[in-house]
Amino acid sequence: MSRKSFGELFANLDGPLLLPAAHDVVSARLIKNSGFPAILVSGFGVAGFQFGLPDLGLASFGEFANAARYIAEAVEGIPILMDADDGYGDVKNVTRTVRTYQAMGMSGVLLEDQVSPKKCGQTAHRKRILPAEEAAKKLTAAVQTRTSKDFFIVARTDSLGVEGLEAAIERGKRYVDQGVDALFIEAPRELDQLERIGRSFKGTPLFVPAAGNSPILPPRDYWEMGFSAILYPGTVMAAMIGGAEKMLAELATGSIAAANPSNPDFKRVTEIMGMPEWMTIEDRYENLG
Template identity: 55%
Template sequence: MTSFASLADLLARENPLLLPVAHDALSARMIERAGFAAGAIGGFGVIGCRTGLPDLGLASFGEIGAAVRDIAGATALPLIVDADDGYGDVKNVVRTTRVYEEMGISAIVLEDQVSPKKCGHAAVTREVVPTAVMEAKLAAAIEARRNPGFAIVARTDARLVEGLDAAIERGRRYVAKGADALFVEAPTSVEELERIGAAFDVPLIVNAAEGGRTPVLTPGQYRELGFSIILYPATLLLRMVGMFERTLAALRTGEFADEGALPAFNVLTGIMGMDEWMEIDRRHG
């Protein structure tokens, strides 16, 4: 079961906070096993792995919420969850906030895209809602939470729609409305990252998306630019798909691909909690 920790506590433990993004319960367990202080759950990977669909607003809150519940139940890591646009109007935002807080999630990220939302780095056209609409959603989420340590992170996708100046202005308004942290999605250069970092004194999130629009830098470089939370949204998923493709291509010819040393089978079952469940069986079965 996920462990709650406030954003302030997480940043006190590690700054910058490195957050590999889990796409299912097994990847969350592996992030925990690798020693990370926290993890994240992203819609892109969850939707892709659970339904085989792209991140274009095709999945409902019920589908995504069920996946988040599975993941949260499989790891003791504190988790930050992508809540898209809140899955509707302010009423839906309130429900989304309450459901994720009840799951023990540490923070949710709400974005200002028009529904149906689209992946922030995909080569597709997107729109953003009026700033006042997003401010209302943030106000509703902040009022709905019971624990003030449950963080509401505001994300703006305005950079690719209205330009960087507008995105920064939106960010200022979202912080003034009470957002605990800010995520200006898809800056396209180090200079833009520098401008964002200099404009705010709240925790800032950056997406280190390989193959995306934002420069992928080292954690230290991001920290120098003013970013304290680094998301790795596709790092695990890209490598998983790449290895699957190589392995399946070789297997189609009747051979095993040479992927280097593989984990022993008991390591795989250990990640799944085999020893814990067999101990329950031993004591009570």
């Protein structure tokens, strides 16, 4: 089944695109089943849930690509944006990253301008960024590598917390000039920063994080400031961790049964795993031969 493109989504928005982040197949299916029109695959989430690692550049491209492949195969129809960190190296690595994710059926990538090893965007501790010229070359490589304009490229700059707002805006304009499809200025801390960013990029789809130390606002408020897409990179993961911790704490004291009535039942769990489809396949061939 072909996917709708991010370009199609952005061309028909009448409000902000909400992008909860998946970290594995189950979370991606839950997002799709809840009616969201697109999915972000978060590097923060994949590193944390798949490998038990913080988002500090500790996981490799191969590890992320393997996790992404399972999600791309299991979730059809809606576009999936892959967090590709810094592209895992220089222009050669960015070229390979774009080729790999496009070939596996991802709908686009998000590329940032940090120095490797990168850090979580909401972490200010010792975060370093590439010279603007070098970062721009990597984005040019990404744009020129894709074989279809439907493959959506989001440029992210982490320069706001390192060089300040004016420098971040200048970088953003330079990155847009490289032909990327959207821009993400990471980790704004104040409302006036959000407002200034929104005013500075008319006509360019802008992404904003509703996470960490950034202001958390109602979706429509971001839209009215000029932002087209709102990222929720840790929301699903935090809900899963919180729910599991609560259940395990209660179970450890014997205060709840193992089968908590507030949890989905066995039938619902197996539906999410795709069991009905596979049982139908088994039944179809049962009496052949």
